[in-house]
Every structure is written in structure tokens, then in C-alpha cells.
Amino acid sequence: MNDGTENIMDLEQQNSNFPTTELETVTIRFAGDSGDGMQLTGNQFTQSSVMIGNDVITFPDYPAEIRAPAGTLAGVSGFELSFSKHDIHATGDRISVLIAMNPAALKVNLGDLEKGGILIVNSDSFSKNDLRKAEYDGNPLESEEIQNYRLVQIPITNLTLKAVEESGLSHREGGRCKNFFALGVVQWLFDRPIDNTRDWIQQKFKKREEIVKANMMALQAGYNYGITTELFHERYHVAPASLPPGEYRQITGNQALSLGCIAASVQSGKPILYASYPITPASDILHELAQHKNFGVKTMQSEDEIAAVSACIGAAYGGYLGVTGTSGPGLDLKGEALGYAVMVELPMVVLNIQRGGPSTGLPTKTEQTDLLAAIHGRHGEAPIPVLAPSTPGDCFYVALEAFRIALKYMTPVILLSDGALANGAEPWMLPDFEALPELEKEFRTESQNYTPYVRDLNTLARDWAVPGTPGLEHRIGGLEKDQYTGDVSYDPVNHEAMVLIRDAKIRRIAKDLPPLKIIGPEKNQLLVLCWGSAFGAALSAVESLQQKGKQVSLLHLQCLYPFHEELGNVLSGFDQILIPEMNLGQLSVLIRSEFLVDAVSMKKVQGKPFMVSEIRERIESLLQG
Amino acid sequence: MNQTATIFPSTKTPPAEMKKTDFVSDQTVRWCPGCGDYAILAGVQKLMPELGIPRENMVFISGIGCSSRFPYYMNTYGMHTIHGRAPAFATGLKVARPELSVWIVTGDGDGLGIGGNQMLHMLRRNLDVNILLFNNRIYGLTKGQVSPTSEQGLVTKSTPFGSLMTPLNPMTFALSAGASFIARALDVDAKALQTTLREAAEHKGTSFVEIYQNCPIFNDGTFSEISERSLREDRILRLQDGEPLLFGKEQNKGIRLKGLKPEIVDVNENTDLSELLVHDQILSGMNFPDFPVPMGVFRQVKHPRFEESVQEQIQNQIEKKGKGDLRKLIRGPQVWEA
Ligand SMILES: Cc1ncc(C[n+]2csc(CCOP(=O)(O)OP(=O)(O)O)c2C)c(N)n1
Ligand code: SF4
Ligand SMILES: [Mg+2]
Numbered sequence: 001m002n003d004g005t006e007n008i009m010d011l012e013q014q015n016s017n018f019p020t021t022e023l024e025t026v027t028i029r030f031a032g033d034s035g036d037g038m039q040l041t042g043n044q045f046t047q048s049s050v051m052i053g054n055d056v057i058t059f060p061d062y063p064a065e066i067r068a069p070a071g072t073l074a075g076v077s078g079f080e081l082s083f084s085k086h087d088i089h090a091t092g093d094r095i096s097v098l099i100a101m102n103p104a105a106l107k108v109n110l111g112d113l114e115k116g117g118i119l120i121v122n123s124d125s126f127s128k129n130d131l132r133k134a135e136y137d138g139n140p141l142e143s144e145e146i147q148n149y150r151l152v153q154i155p156i157t158n159l160t161l162k163a164v165e166e167s168g169l170s171h172r173e174g175g176r177c178k179n180f181f182a183l184g185v186v187q188w189l190f191d192r193p194i195d196n197t198r199d200w201i202q203q204k205f206k207k208r209e210e211i212v213k214a215n216m217m218a219l220q221a222g223y224n225y226g227i228t229t230e231l232f233h234e235r236y237h238v239a240p241a242s243l244p245p246g247e248y249r250q251i252t253g254n255q256a257l258s259l260g261c262i263a264a265s266v267q268s269g270k271p272i273l274y275a276s277y278p279i280t281p282a283s284d285i286l287h288e289l290a291q292h293k294n295f296g297v298k299t300m301q302s303e304d305e306i307a308a309v310s311a312c313i314g315a316a317y318g319g320y321l322g323v324t325g326t327s328g329p330g331l332d333l334k335g336e337a338l339g340y341a342v343m344v345e346l347p348m349v350v351l352n353i354q355r356g357g358p359s360t361g362l363p364t365k366t367e368q369t370d371l372l373a374a375i376h377g378r379h380g381e382a383p384i385p386v387l388a389p390s391t392p393g394d395c396f397y398v399a400l401e402a403f404r405i406a407l408k409y410m411t412p413v414i415l416l417s418d419g420a421l422a423n424g425a426e427p428w429m430l431p432d433f434e435a436l437p438e439l440e441k442e443f444r445t446e447s448q449n450y451t452p453y454v455r456d457l458n459t460l461a462r463d464w465a466v467p468g469t470p471g472l473e474h475r476i477g478g479l480e481k482d483q484y485t486g487d488v489s490y491d492p493v494n495h496e497a498m499v500l501i502r503d504a505k506i507r508r509i510a511k512d513l514p515p516l517k518i519i520g521p522e523k524n525q526l527l528v529l530c531w532g533s534a535f536g537a538a539l540s541a542v543e544s545l546q547q548k549g550k551q552v553s554l555l556h557l558q559c560l561y562p563f564h565e566e567l568g569n570v571l572s573g574f575d576q577i578l579i580p581e582m583n584l585g586q587l588s589v590l591i592r593s594e595f596l597v598d599a600v601s602m603k604k605v606q607g608k609p610f611m612v613s614e615i616r617e618r619i620e621s622l623l624q625g
Numbered sequence: 626m627n628q629t630a631t632i633f634p635s636t637k638t639p640p641a642e643m644k645k646t647d648f649v650s651d652q653t654v655r656w657c658p659g660c661g662d663y664a665i666l667a668g669v670q671k672l673m674p675e676l677g678i679p680r681e682n683m684v685f686i687s688g689i690g691c692s693s694r695f696p697y698y699m700n701t702y703g704m705h706t707i708h709g710r711a712p713a714f715a716t717g718l719k720v721a722r723p724e725l726s727v728w729i730v731t732g733d734g735d736g737l738g739i740g741g742n743q744m745l746h747m748l749r750r751n752l753d754v755n756i757l758l759f760n761n762r763i764y765g766l767t768k769g770q771v772s773p774t775s776e777q778g779l780v781t782k783s784t785p786f787g788s789l790m791t792p793l794n795p796m797t798f799a800l801s802a803g804a805s806f807i808a809r810a811l812d813v814d815a816k817a818l819q820t821t822l823r824e825a826a827e828h829k830g831t832s833f834v835e836i837y838q839n840c841p842i843f844n845d846g847t848f849s850e851i852s853e854r855s856l857r858e859d860r861i862l863r864l865q866d867g868e869p870l871l872f873g874k875e876q877n878k879g880i881r882l883k884g885l886k887p888e889i890v891d892v893n894e895n896t897d898l899s900e901l902l903v904h905d906q907i908l909s910g911m912n913f914p915d916f917p918v919p920m921g922v923f924r925q926v927k928h929p930r931f932e933e934s935v936q937e938q939i940q941n942q943i944e945k946k947g948k949g950d951l952r953k954l955i956r957g958p959q960v961w962e963a
Contacts, residue, residue: 433952
């Protein structure tokens with residue numbers, strides 16, 4: 001097949017003559033029009049990087065509009081990734097390489113490129129018209145500012161068209177291969193193999209052979225272009241990271257949640273019903289789970305979020321694991337039914353993937369603004385445990401933990417992920433299957449002395465009696481129930497007793513949580529306390545300061561309601577507490593009121609994760625007092 | 626994982642002789658004296674033993690309203706859920722446990738006001754469940770506000786100068802949603818109610834039964850024009866599948882089509898019965914006083930049932946891919962060693 005591989009031997013020869021510079025960590029951003037395939041390109045680059053053993057963190061950033069007018073600022077889609085020879089926890093604050101497929105992508109992203117960084121542009125897309133659409137007055141490639149960067153202009157469109165000439169694709173379709181050309185160039189520049197991408201193209205487009213051929217040609221042409229032109233004077237190499245030994249795969253937060261749900265089903269021996277209404281950034285979980293029906297997973301797209309959560313509770317009454325996924329606006333809609341689940345004490349899990357709010361807000365951007373809504377966003381005294389994962393891979397374990405708590409305590413549980421975890425990817429060490437928690441939970445079958453609200457004296461959980469069991473026919477509902485008989489009761493003293501029992505049940509979870517893992521000394525000058533995806537940047541900041549001997553420790557709070565029973569003690573070991581969150585200080589309000597400590601809140605609500613330097617600087621200034 | 630029988634208790638043996646009283650729970654019924662709900666409860670309790678379904682496999686699910694208190698009075702499994710959402714709870718349960726006999730009890734406000742969307746999609750999905758919609762054309766539990774089925778002009782607490790909206794016709798609603806079984810019954814007409822309920826129970830698919838129900842407290846007599854014993858036979862039309870539309874005490878009136886519009890004609894021994902309309906969808910729009918009110922089964926068709934299709938897809942995937950293997954799934958498409 002004439003796909004540009006014919007002279008490969010010569011080229012490899014030339015390749016090895018190229019000077020190569022060793023780097024520790026590189027941050028690249030691929031940016032282009034929403035239709036340019038930047039997410040795909042970024043994902044492929046990520047895949048080749050993990051395969052050669054780098055640690056990788058990704059941050060896809062795409063617009064809410066599916067296809068804003070081509071070439072406009074609104075339509076710019078970006079995919080950022082950092083890859084490193086070290087164990088990294090957040091993407092870089094500044095990018096070292098920017099690939100801009102058009103002027104709009106340049107305009108939106110140039111500000112994040114470090115001075116002296118490599119700027120690769122598709123020079124074919126800088127016509128007057130392109131510049132106008134990107135609201136440029138003159139050509140930025142001729143500006144003074146651009147001299148701050150190492151500009152590499154490549155006529156990507158034309159080179160791609162030439163490369164795919166023989167594939168038989170139309171001009172239009174041929175032009176679409178340009179992201180693979182760009183990918184080839186960058187893969188060469190950073191010394192990544194392209195075999196993986198080739199396999200992937202083969203697989204992905206197997207129904208259209210001419211497209212397979214064209215994409216392969218474009219990829220190879222891009223790769224060869226790096227070698228044969230004199231545009232680059234050196235290549236870069238990032239050595240494999242020394243991750244803990246073991247088997248790894250790449251995983252996003254949403255994938256990990258989906259796998260966690262299936263694992264919970266296997267470990268508990270109970271089938272799953274996943275009912276959900278589409279909403280960014282949660283829809284991928286429905287898409288993923290719908291693929292795995294051979295695990296007995298039942299999935300359905302409900303008519304709205306209210307129906308989705310209600311179906312889960314109905315299924316839970318029948319003995320299923322009910323799970324629903326959503327994001328902010330959907331969490332609001334589920335509120336009433338969640339209060340009901342508290343009242344009837346049935347196990348279920350809500351996966352809430354936070355995005356920018358309020359209202360429709362920033363649908364594709366990340367935020368941590370639903371914490372108080374998750375804990376307090378229901379009428380009445382309606383306590384629900386709230387958990388948060390710290391990394392994409394951690395989503396798997398926290399999903400299992402959510403089901404453990406839901407089943408053991410017969411309660412709904414809310415898991416708060418966020419856009420950055422959901423779409424971000426990282427290499428993930430495969431779990432130790434033997435060590436996965438057993439999630440056994442027996443149904444009640446004994447009919448003697450049964451009432452719907454008889455409880456386990458340890459956990460205060462009521463018994464799970466499912467339809468089909470003779471002699472256990474019973475009615476549950478949202479009206480208050482007598483604590484002994486389970487009949488409807490309006491008795492004031494009984495109501496207070498039931499409110500207190502439901503509260504005590506959830507509070508008992510505080511004693512039954514995995515130990516708090518403090519990174520750094522347990523007594524120290526400063527504790528950075530965080531939850532959710534803010535952990536990544538916080539960890540990088542804290543590690544770098546610890547290496548400099550600074551007296552700072554870090555704690556990720558997996559359980560945000562109720563707080564771990566040791567948390568008060570832990571906090572008292574520190575002179576200062578800093579809480580960075582992508583909201584206006586929601587966790588810090590809780591910490592201050594619960595423990596009466598003068599925690600310092602660090603707020604950011606830009607729809608973007610924290611930068612490592614932001615947190616580092618804040619810690620430093622606090623340490624200096 | 627999908628062999629629910631191995632995970633969940635399930636009784637296959639036919640139940641021992643059961644009586645109506647076996648379905649009466651120990652809770653005191655708390656509807657107002659004279660409420661039409663009593664008659665419907667009695668009718669359902671009477672029907673249950675005749676269905677040959679183990680009691681422990683029956684679940685009654687309701688929303689909120691006077692009518693929605695129903696499950697508390699049935700000695701079966703039951704859920705009194707939240708306002709308007711009973712169809713969604715029932716969907717989850719029936720998808721999970723297709724072997725259960727699931728009944729939804731709802732009101733005109735619960736099922737067609739706040740829960741209109743849930744009802745619409747319930748009917749589209751066609752699970753094998755039964756829906757009993759108690760229509761008293763008023764919000765009973767909240768003490769007498771206008772409902773989606775209230776007649777235009779109705780004076781209620783929330784519409785002291787008369788309701789401004791046209792009423793929703795539950796039959797037309799269910800038809801346009803594509804429901805596979807649609808019927809109407811009258812609380813005080815015990816025998817016909819019984820027949821209709823049985824037909825609903827026997828239908829494989831979602832059965833939607835609107836039951837005219839008197840609320841003596843907030844909307845007394847809303848159906849008396851047709852439900853009064855002395856007037857009833859002249860003002861209701863008892864539907865019989867495949868039979869010409871005849872009504873009247875003496876069965877001396879019929880309905881035929883004039884162009885596209887139905888009209889009433891006198892029937893005597895000289896009438897050509899084949900000219901009379903055989904009952905079909907045009908019926909759903911017919912209402913008193915222009916026409917008699919049709920009662921009984923309006924439509925019954927066979928559609929695939931959602932819970933079975935869900936199970937089929939699972940079965941197909943298992944046949945295609947083999948039973949799910951967690952380790953394989955977690956490993957994903959590509960694994961490498963560090
Ligand atoms: C979310 C919510 N809104 C309002 C109510 C108050 N509410 C309870 S029952 C009802 C109307 C019930 O009317 P209908 O369904 O016709 O039942 P009926 O009492 O007439 O049998 C309303 C508005 C509620 N329980 N929940
Ligand atoms: S208010 Fe009306 S519907 Fe409600 S119980 Fe009383 S009579 Fe029946
Ligand atoms: Mg009503």
C-alpha cells in the first residue's frame with residue numbers, strides 16, 4: 001500500500017541523526033475549530049504517550065456549541081495534555097507547545113503559551129477571511145508579539161491534500177485529514193511511535209477503506225515532514241515515568257465511574273438499573289453503560305431527570321442497584337425524589353458531574369459549585385452522604401464506596417465528580433481484583449416480627465424486603481411513619497424521633513470510612529484541605545513545596561457528608577488551613593461551622609481548574625504569614 | 626446476573642384459595658364518607674383473588690392525592706411515592722422485576738397535571754402494568770382547586786370566577802400517546818367496573834383506565850348527569866368489541882357516521898345495523914350532552930412490551946459477547962506494564 005511508508009528506512013536513518021533534547025514535563029495544547037478533530041488528535045497523542053510510559057494528565061476543553069460558525073472564536077475546541085517522566089497530578093499552568101489550526105484557535109490560546117514556547121500554525125488558514133472571522137485586524141503571524149515564541153508555519157491543508165491525493169477522497173474529505181498530518185508532525189517532534197495511531201485508524205474507519213488509507217497517508221506525511229524539513233532543529237524526548245510497577249490502562253473519570261458501577265453490581269451480586277436523562281458532562285456514563293448489557297446492566301434514557309431518579313428508587317424497591325447520572329440542573333430536578341429516598345430508606349446512587357452554574361451556566365466547563373446543594377438542597381431534614389473522587393481513576397473506587405455505603409446504610413448517596421475529572425484522562429493502575437470490597441447485602445425473608453422500619457441496631461439501616469417475598473407485603477411512602485409499626489403517623493414526638501434516627505444513621509457513617517490519608521506530616525504549619533479535582537493541582541503544589549522543605553501537608557476529603565470522625569482531630573494538628581475550591585468557599589463554610597476553625601478559603605469560579613502556581617503562591621504567602 | 630429468579634424470591638406455585646379480605650390491609654380507610662374511591666377500592670380488592678397471581682407478587686404504586694392513598698389499603702406490596710411520578714417509579718420496578726404485577730393508582734391532577742410527562746411516556750413505553758386514573762375533575766387532597774380535567778367555567782377555590790381552560794380528555798390523551806389499552810369506567814357502576822378492570826389486568830401491555838369518580842366534598846355530582854341510575858343507560862354507551870354502537874335502556878339508539886362526524890339515530894327493527902358505527906377511535910372525543918359517554922374498552926392492540934425488549938437486548942448481547950467478565954472489561958482496549 002502506498003501510504004507514505006516506502007522510504008521509511010532512509011528516514012529512520014535521518015531521524016537518528018537529529019539532535020534530541022531530554023525534557024522532564026511537556027504540556028501541549030491542540031486547538032482548532034470544533035470540526036477539526038482536535039479532541040481525537042489529543043486523545044491519540046495521549047495514547048501514544050501512555051504507551052511509551054509517560055505519566056499523562058489531560059484536560060479537554062470544548063465549546064458548548066456543537067459547531068459554532070467555522071473559524072470563529074466561539075467554535076474553538078482545545079485538548080491539553082501534560083506528559084512527564086515524573087508522577088504528575090495536574091496539567092501544566094502554561095503550555096509549552098501550541099498547535100493552532102486557525103487564527104481563532106491562535107487568538108483564544110496564545111495567552112497560555114509560555115514565552116519561548118513552540119507555536120505550530122496551519123499557515124493555509126490565515127487568509128484575510130480567516131483573520132476576519134477570528135476578529136484580527138492584521139495578520140498576527142507578522143506581529144511583534146509572535147516573536148516571543150518559536151513560530152513554525154506549516155501549510156498543513158495543502159500538504160495534507162497533496163499527501164492524500166491518491167486515496168481517491170474528494171477535496172473536501174481529503175482536507176479533513178489535516179488533523180492527522182498535524183498529529184504526525186507533533187508525534188515526530190516528541191519522538192512518539194505512530195503505530196498505535198495507525199492501529200486505531202484501521203479499527204475506527206474499517207468500514208471505509210479509502211478513509212483509512214487517507215488518514216494513514218496524512219499521518220505518515222506529517223511524521224516525515226518533521227524529518228525532511230529543516231523547520232525544527234531538534235527533537236524532544238521525555239523519558240518514561242517511574243510509576244509504581246504494575247499494569248496500567250488509560251482512563252477518564254466517566255469511564256471509571258461506569259466501571260465502578262458494574263464492579264459494584266458484580267461484587268454485590270445485584271443487577272443495576274441505570275436511568276438517566278442526557279446532560280453534559282454526564283451523558284458519557286449512559287453511553288458507556290449501555291454498551292455493557294452482557295453484564296445484565298439495564299439502562300434507560302428517561303423522559304426527564306425526575307423520572308430517572310424515580311425509576312432508580314422503584315428498581316431499588318425491587319432489590320436492584322439504582323443509579324442515575326446527571327449534572328447541576330438535573331440534580332435540582334431530582335431533589336424531591338431524593339428526599340423521598342431518604343424517607344423510604346432505599347439504597348441508590350446519584351452521580352452528579354458538576355459543571356459551571358447556576359442554570360445552564362457553562363455546560364462544558366468544570367466547577368465545584370454543587371456541594372452545598374448536594375448536602376442541603378432538599379426540604380426537610382433529609383441527610384444524604386456525599387462523596388467526591390480525587391482523580392479520574394479514583395472515580396472507580398469512590399463509585400464502589402458509594403454503593404457500599406448505600407447498601408450498608410440503606411440510603412441514597414450522592415457522588416460529586418466534575419467536568420475536569422469526567423473528561424480528563426490519566427494512566428490508571430489496574431485494581432487488585434481480590435481486594436475489591438464485597439458488597440453483600442441480604443434481602444429479608446423472615447416474616448416473623450417484620451415491620452418496614454425494623455432496623456439493624458448497629459447501622460440503623462432498615463431491612464430490605466423486596467416484592468415477591470411471601471409474608472413481607474408492606475407499604476412504604478413519603479408520609480412520616482411510626483418508628484415501630486411503620487404505619488403512617490402524624491404523632492409529633494414520633495416524627496422527631498424518626499428525624500433523629502435518620503440523622504443518626506447517616507452520622508454513623510462517619511465512623512465507618514476509610515482512614516484519612518494525610519500527605520505529609522500529621523502535625524504541621526499548614527494543611528491544604530481539598531476535595532474533587534482541585535486535588536491534582538493542590539498535590540503538585542504541595543509536593544513541590546515539601547521538596548523545598550516547606551511545612552505544608554495535604555488532605556483530600558473523600559466523604560464530604562458526614563465528615564470523617566477523625567477530621568476534627570486532624571485539623572487541630574495544623575496552625576493554618578487552606579481550602580482551595582472552584583466555588584465561593586462551600587467546603588470552607590462547612591469546615592468553619594462544624595469545627596470552629598479559621599480556615600482560609602481560596603476561590604476560583606472561571607470554569608477552569610486551579611493552576612499549580614496559584615495554589616503554590618497562596619501557600620507560600622500563608623506560610624510567610 | 627439477569628436470571629432474576631435466582632436473585633429474587635419468586636413464587637411460581639399458584640396461590641391457595643384467596644378471598645377479597647386477604648387483600649384488605651389493616652389500615653383504616655380515611656377517605657371522606659361517600660367518596661367514590663371506596664367503590665373503586667372494593668372493586669379492585671374483589672378482583673385480585675380472581676387473577677391467580679400470588680399476593681406477594683403484586684405492587685401498587687401511587688403518586689399524591691386522595692386517590693393515591695390507595696396502596697395503604699391494599700394488603701400487597703406498595704409505594705406511595707411523590708406527586709405525579711408514580712409511572713416513573715413503576716417503570717423502574719417493572720423493568721427490574723418483570724415478573725411482578727404492577728398497578729399504578731393516580732388522580733386527574735397527579736397523572737395529567739404535574740405528572741403529565743411521566744404519563745405520556747409511560748404509555749409510549751408500554752410496560753405490562755395497569756394504570757387506574759381516578760378522575761374527579763378536581764384536586765381533592767389540596768381541598769378543591771381546578772384540575773386539568775375540570776370543565777371550563779368550573780368555580781373552584783382557585784377559580785372563583787370560573788376556570789378558563791378547556792378540560793383535557795384523558796381518552797384522547799392516551800390515544801395520541803399510542804397507549805395499547807384504553808378504557809373508561811364509572812365508580813358507581815360496579816359490575817362494568819369489574820369487567821373493565823379484569824380486561825385491563827389481562828391485557829399484556831400498559832392498560833390505561835380512566836375511572837369517573839365522585840368527590841362529594843369538592844366537586845359533588847360532577848358526573849351525575851350520566852351516573853344517576855335512572856339516566857345512566859340513556860347517557861352512556863357500553864362498548865363491546867366488534868359490536869355496533871347501541872345504547873338506551875331499550876337499546877333503541879345508535880351512532881352512525883355522517884361524513885366524518887358521528888350522529889345519533891333511532892334504532893328499530895327496520896334499521897340496518899351495518900350502518901351503525903362499530904366502535905373505534907372517533908369515540909374518544911364523544912361527550913355528554915351531544916352524545917352518550919362511552920364506557921368500556923376503547924382500544925386494545927398488541928405492542929412490544931418495554932421490559933421484555935430490555936431483557937431481549939441483554940440476552941442478545943450475552944449471546945453475542947458472552948457473559949460479562951469484569952476483569953476483561955476493566956482492562957479495556959489497551960494495557961501496558963510499568
Ligand atoms: C410537588 C408537589 N406539589 C404539590 C403538592 C400538593 N398536592 C397534593 S395532592 C395534589 C392534587 C391532587 O389532585 P388529584 O391528583 O386529582 O388527586 P385527588 O386528591 O383528586 O384524588 C396537590 C396539588 C404535592 N404533594 N407535591
Ligand atoms: S376530598 Fe373528595 S376525593 Fe378526597 S377523599 Fe374526600 S371525597 Fe374523596
Ligand atoms: Mg382529582
